[in-house]
Amino acid sequence: MIRRRALWAAPVLLAAPALAQPAWPQRPVRLIVPYAAGGGTDILARALAEAMRPHLPHPIVVENRAGAAGVIGSEVVARAEPDGHTLMAVVSTHIMNSHVLSSVPYDPIRDFTPVAMLTRNTMVLAASHTLPFADIPGLVAFSRSHPTRLSSGSTEALSSFIGQELARRIGAEIPDVQYRAGSQLMTDIVAGNLPLGWTSTASATPHMTTGRAKIIAVSTATRTPFFPDVKTVQEQGIPDFDLSGWVAMFGPKGMPDVVTARLNALIERAFNEETFRARLAALGIEPDLRAPAGLLEALQRENRIWAAAAAAGHLPKQ
Template identity: 35%
Template sequence: MSEALRRRALLGAGAALALAPAARAQIWPDRPVRLIVPVSPGGSIDPLARLIARHLQEALGQPVVVENHPGAGGNIAFEMVARARPDGHTLLVGWDSLAINPALFPKVGYDPLRDFAPVIQTVRTAQLLVVRPGLPAAGLAEFLDLTRRQPITLGSPGNGSIGHLAAELLKAHAGAEWTHVPYKGGGPALADLMAGHIDAVFLTLPAATEHVRAGRIRAIAVSATARAPALPAVPTVAESGLAGFEVTSWQGLLAPAGTEATILRRLNAETARILALPEVVSQLAGQGFEPVSGPPEALATRLAEDVPRWPGIVKLAGARVD
């Protein structure tokens, strides 16, 4: 081969390599997309993931398969996505634990800021303290007093979950006492509460709203600064005597770091469109979710603010997972 032909071949190969990412993005997705959920079915994360998946697969023209991988406060799912190929076919339904766990666990196998490409924040919501119907406590003050007089079991969606941390913060602020019972998601915790196996649970508001309305469990307090429109009769923790107490939760979609920007932008646009659909807005509001949307950078900013924020709160609460 002549020198001129060799140079031309090298230039052609270089151009093909340069176009490869754009070409991949144009044909994406070319197979089913996996939506990794870090908790068991039930609770609030799983139903929202399935709602988005149902609409997203219509837009993408490929199945969007929800896979539940609970355990270790979400770390199993987080590590799975962090190590996945950044081709847009494996996505994470992330929540607060992604930012909390590095402060709570001695070691995690991922970096929440380095190993993920934020797609979109989907919703935010408050935490709700709920108790079994037979527990003799009508409000937060009575509940806290009860914990000082008799053994109480309080569940959470898992070690490292925001429900766990909200409970630890409440314990630290109020001088209360209980035995923490971690579950692999809000669904199993809620089932045991309704069966009377535990006394109380801290859950995201949407996970418990329907059951509170039906009288299967009783709501004691909400963790936001204002009452929740979905359950307006339930007072805030601050109203109940602990001024300044606030814990809010977020959920969002993330991809492995290195995923093509074109893929991220399309996922962002499609999910934002889904969150704006009237039937979705109505469904989310009725459960206690507030749709958020926004560009990928907004979720990146939220993570960048949360990761350094939680170590101080974890230390104040005295929470630790071995």
């Protein structure tokens, strides 16, 4: 009887170490931002890492790995060990890239573990102070009388698509000018080197005190609380214009559920802290916190939208 009990217990004892989950984190966590420093996503990532620091035994270190519309940094995460020590914060073009780039070395949904939707990116149309108009009707009139004077800056596929979609809807030729980050785009607008540019509220807000840039429209169906007096594109005569982005956190495919849950709880804790929420408001960032299931649902929905837009020829191939 004793021998039988010992044999029965042996598999349980052998399995126990395999079931044990190591504490997380065991070392500093890399949070990769696959865009240049100073843009809206970088600003948010650093603010969130700072807010989470008091509740972790090791810091979250933000690392910028810019290039190829976010693909270079994202590939680093896709190939990383799924132990929760390498994460990334990306914008919604993470999904869009597979429909506009000729080659992406990963699947934007299957090769990553969704952690949390963080914020909504209301895109704003910033304009140089040198332009004689301050709204969409003025832009339309100016584009017709000066057909070669305007160009529109963008930092990734979404802002590029928004700019070209607006140009298409108003019947204007407004060439797209690519930038690596919203901070660089806004610097050129303030300097008068770039007439227009679509960027996030977070990238635009710090430059509004200069008096050398203005916001003439927002991309969503509702106004943004950061520029409440600025009308939407819809309000200015372009029906059904409603486009926005987001920032979300991911890990590599196969990350343990316990780590994802721990991360999600820490992020939620940070977002509930008044100091952090006040900082987001000061930076022009709109919270839109969603759990992994909600993020995955948004990813799948947008993948269908961009697939349809690509099939219709409305997404430029790069």
